[in-house]
Amino acid sequence: MTSQDNVPMTRAEKQQAKRLKRFDNPWMNPKLLWGLGLLLAIVALGLLGRIFWDPDLVFTGSAPLKLPPVGFENLRRQEGIWDYPLGTDGGGRDMLAMIIVGAPNTLFVGLLASLIGMSIGIFLGFSAGFLGGRIDDTIRVLADVMITIPPLLILVVFQSAFGDVTLTMMALLIAGFVWQSPTRLIRAQVLSMKQSGYVQMAQLSGASTGHIMFREMLPNLVPYLFGSFIASVTTSIVTAVGLEVLGLGPQRIPTLGRTIYEAINAGALIQNLWWWWGIPTLLLAVIFIGLLLINLGLDEVSNPRLRKLS
Amino acid sequence: MTDKPVLTLRDLSIEFPTTKGIVQAVKHLNLTIEKGRRVGFIGESGSGKTTTALAVMQMLAEPGRVASGTIDLAGVDVLALSEEEMRLTRLSRIAYIPQGAMNSLNPVMRIEPQLWDGIIAHEGTLDRAELKRRSDEALASVGLPTHTAQLYPHELSGGMKQRVCIALGIILNPDLIIADEPTSALDVVTQRQVMQTLKDIQAKIGSGLILIGHDMGLMAQSVDELAVLKDGELVEHGTVQQIIENPQHPYTQDLISSVPLVGGDSFLNPERNADAPRRDSSEPLLRFENVRKDYGDVTALHPLSFTLEGDTPQIISIVGQSGSGKSTMGSIMLGFNPPSQGRVLYEGRDIYGMTAAQSLEFRKNVQAVFQDPYACFNPFYRVNHALKFPFKQFGLAKSDAHTQQAMEEACAAVGLDPDLVLSRYPHQLSGGQRQRLIVARALMLSPKLLIADEPVSMVDASLRATILSNIYDLKDKYGISILYITHDLATAYHVSDYVMVLYKGHVVEAGPPKEVIGAPQHPYTQLLIDSIPWPDLNRSWGQGGSGWDPAAQEAAAAQTRTVLRGDISGFALTQG
Structure with a gap:
């Protein structure tokens, strides 16, 4: 089958071989690894930060006001100092402590919301696709109607009615708006899989409905579930940050969105306090880029046609 | 024969680089197709039949490439053509009817504009009446009524769609038609009708025809020469007569003997008759x-x-x-x-x-x-x-x-x-x-x-x-x-x-x-049996060709x- 076994390879051929090797193990996908790295860095920031930095500095008045990051000057010609390396905000809170506590909080809301949303989606999607009939009609209509309702509108009403909410509470509310698309996706997949030969084979083998659903179908859905999960994490975080920036998130717990809300509220843009809103925005960008890279990477893992040979 | 051969493949090798090294899909293939001849490529899936055809069209899927050899299309070196020259060559000089072609029609376009597309792409915009004349002519040549032009693909049966695809292929009178398993999704009766159409039209425009397939019976009824491919190598090549009556290569012999015939020797060897498993119930199974x-x-x-x-x-x-x-x-x-x-x-x-x-x-x-x-x-x-x-x-x-x-x-x-x-x-x-x-x-x-x-x-x-x-x-x-x-x-x-x-x-x-x-x-059973392609030259489809009228037989069947x-x-x- 192979030719030119003993001919020394040129450089281009060696590179080609290396790429092919990477092609062989789909999980060694550079995009996926970079994305995971970025998200893990945020988690590590939260964990290590609590050990090496003082999280109590997030309380109002625990530091001087409006200090710039080290190496910069604010409008009052104050130099940044190493006690507060990323500066402080208008309420006298340390920015480093704020992101150590806030960034993982934001990620937590996103992950929890989409975890709940996905679970609902898997349950409803399977029920609709597998059982069919009236149950299918009900679930499909429900999901389609919910998709047309703008989530922010409802959430704004809810949050203002509740007043102060906890992170978990907010995640639950957001979860109510991220289950529709996984439901539809899984329903469609289950419908087509139900006709497939191996499901018929399993039926012939006397398999129970539970076995067919969870042992025969679910494993083949894993790539879709992963992709859908990451997409809904992104949606959840966008929704959560949107609410927080409107001032509707948790009032006493620091999150990236809340920090941006306070910065805007205190006129940080006019006073040139760029670190106040800039640093949380940067971290949000890192989270989104991380999620995007994971999504692209997973796409390539589950769909070999997207993987490039050269 | 004074005419130059339509297609000459000389020492053609095609390879696909993969992780496990280079796979040679076609190895040192030499073949000549004369004008007006029908050549069958037969072999199992993966034997390089389709790959060869695609190489002639310069349509090999990435990362496949022609490693060596030449493809000569009536005096033109195909491999030396630029992308634009190749585009002009496709359809006008070589037509390719892909596998499952009937699913390749655009479902939201009527048949007529799909036929015109090919003409316009090669000859520029023509007068509407001229376009219409030519598309009607093409449809008539494959035995479809003129009003078919106004229909959408889903309004046609499988056999009719396949004929439309043949009409698409021959509309520019190509030198060579490549048909890749043109009847694989059709049942025997329609298969016979479609193959008849393809043979008639090929004889009319006098082009070469490559028929790709794996059914020895269909080949025997349809082509003049047969090329047997196995693992990318041409193991046997000759006229159908030679190959069917006196196959040399063991693989060819296998292919011929694997076609079960009505009558003739059984491929089964009943040894003993086991009893049915003991049943507890006296009711019928x-x-x-x-x-x-x-x-x-x-x-x-x-x-x-x-x-x-x-x-x-x-x-x-x-x-x-x-x-x-x-x-x-x-x-x-x-x-x-x-x-x-x-x-x-x-x-x-x-x-x-x-x-x-x-x-x-x-x-x-x-x-x-x-x-x-x-x-x-x-x-x-x-x-x-x-x-x-x-x-x-x-x-x-x-x-x-x-x-x-x-x-x-x-x-x-x-x-x-x-x-x-x-x-x-x-x-x-x-x-x-x-x-x-x-x-x-x-x-x-x-x-x-x-x-x-x-x-x-x-x-x-x-x-x-x-x-x-x-x-x-x-x-x-x-x-x-x-x-x-x-x-x-x-x-x-x-x-x-x-x-x-x-x-x-x-x-x-x-x-x-x-x-x-x-x-x-x-009558219906008779119709089915008449439509079986026999790998036997004496028992030809063609002989009954003129008297063979499936519509009449089906009508009789309904009665x-x-x-x-x-x-x-x-x-x-x-x-x-």
Whole structure:
């Protein structure tokens, strides 16, 4: 089958071989690894930060006001100092402590919301696709109607009615708006899989409905579930940050969105306090880029046609 | 011959770089196609037939490349052409009718503009009347009425769509037509009509024709020369006469002998007749009571009653074209598709009203082999899952070691090496291996009844006979009764004890195969048998060509009543 076994390879051929090797193990996908790295860095920031930095500095008045990051000057010609390396905000809170506590909080809301949303989606999607009939009609209509309702509108009403909410509470509310698309996706997949030969084979083998659903179908859905999960994490975080920036998130717990809300509220843009809103925005960008890279990477893992040979 | 050959392939090699090194898809191929000649490329899937054709079109899929050799198209070196020159060459000089071409028509465009596209791309915008004249001419040349031009693809039947694709291919009078399995998705009657059209049009415009396929019978009826490919090498090349009457290469001999014929020698060797498994019930094994199935307004199966006693193992064949209701019958028997009327009784119990325990008992005793061996394995599991799981589910397994032993024995019985096969994933096995594994699965469970729905229609021709004899062994050695659903009369002739011919949901002729298929009386059965392409030059399609009128025969079929031939013991059919 192979030719030119003993001919020394040129450089281009060696590179080609290396790429092919990477092609062989789909999980060694550079995009996926970079994305995971970025998200893990945020988690590590939260964990290590609590050990090496003082999280109590997030309380109002625990530091001087409006200090710039080290190496910069604010409008009052104050130099940044190493006690507060990323500066402080208008309420006298340390920015480093704020992101150590806030960034993982934001990620937590996103992950929890989409975890709940996905679970609902898997349950409803399977029920609709597998059982069919009236149950299918009900679930499909429900999901389609919910998709047309703008989530922010409802959430704004809810949050203002509740007043102060906890992170978990907010995640639950957001979860109510991220289950529709996984439901539809899984329903469609289950419908087509139900006709497939191996499901018929399993039926012939006397398999129970539970076995067919969870042992025969679910494993083949894993790539879709992963992709859908990451997409809904992104949606959840966008929704959560949107609410927080409107001032509707948790009032006493620091999150990236809340920090941006306070910065805007205190006129940080006019006073040139760029670190106040800039640093949380940067971290949000890192989270989104991380999620995007994971999504692209997973796409390539589950769909070999997207993987490039050269 | 004064004309230059249409196509000359000299020392052509095509390779695909992959992770495991370079795979040579085509190796040093030398071939010449003269003007007006029809050349068949025959070989199994993966033998390089389509790859060669695509190389001629310069349409090899990435990362494939022509490694060496030349492709000469009537004096033009194809490999030296630029992308733009190649674009102009395609269709105007070489036309390619791809596999499953009938699904490549644009579903939202009428037929006419799709025909015009090719002309406009090569000759620029022409006068509308001129375009219309040429598209009508092309449609007429493939035997389609002019009003077809105004229809959408979904309004045409499979055979008509395939003819439209041929019209698309020949509209610019190319020097060479490449048809890649043009009839693979069509049933025998339509296949014969389409091939006739293709041959006529090729003779009319005098181009060369490459016909790619794997059916020796179809080749024998359609081409002048035959090129046999195996693993990318041209193993034999000659006129059809030479190759069919005096094949040199063992692979060619295999290909020819693997085509089952009506009459002639059987490919089966019945050794001993096993008794049917002992049954506790005195009720018949399977009984249809006035079963009818409707899909909306369409009746797929008209009321039908039969009784299969199951005391002696028998093979009952159900033959018919696609749409005749034969697969519907299969799924009704398996309990997947409740009938609109009537009852299906397994050992006296209605299979659509069983308790969980009865249902498990029914499942254990009624198993199936499906058409598509690629879909039958869950891609997530190793293939042994499909064998191991039902074995345990039905309480047949005494221990893991016992399961393993049973799997290995079953694999060995169908001619597979258990060590090589069982721990693989489905995508690592060929279609033939998978189908044999499904047969092995049936063997392991030793049901009383096996429903085999087109078990070999998606398997390479050379493997069909082997798999069929595996299935036959189930009856012969293990005493399993089999319902064999197929469109292939020749195999039904050999394996079955009783044949039912289904036409539009009615049984039109039924009886022992020697009578029904050997000497058909119903016009529809005669039509089916006339359409089989024989790998025998003396028994030509062409001879009956002028007098062959499928429409008239079908009309006669609709008028004629069911012909019931002889009976056999253990099976009784009553038309309801």
